[in-house]
Amino acid sequence: MTPKNVRQVTWQKVTTGANENVATYSKRGSNVNLRFQGKVEFEDEGLQNCSIVIRGVSRGDESCYKCLFNTFPEGPISGRTCLHVNELYGPSLLITQTNNSHTTLSCSATGRPAPIVT
16 A cells, blocks of 8 residues: 555544544644643654554543544545443442441442452
8 A cells, every 4th residue: 555645644532423633743743632631642643653642541531533644635534443441449348337246248349341249
């Protein structure tokens, strides 16, 4: 495959309604949207290969992301990848004691997806 004449690369977060621009790169340099500054940075900056890093990933970052290569004269070429966030918290232990000296021990674990406790 021959290299395309890429003018700009745009990373977008796919949301319901309209896609949100995350970062762009062109021969003039890189730009990260204000809302994503400090969280997103370019790992590779180039018109043929342009990748980003998302730091401190949280559930709010879970989405599909679209990489849009704006080429001339062919038009846009895009790719898509999806980020799924899993969370696991350490188990919590609750000890309760009643007046008649019965003690109840409860152990629970939470996370996303919900953990299976055996």
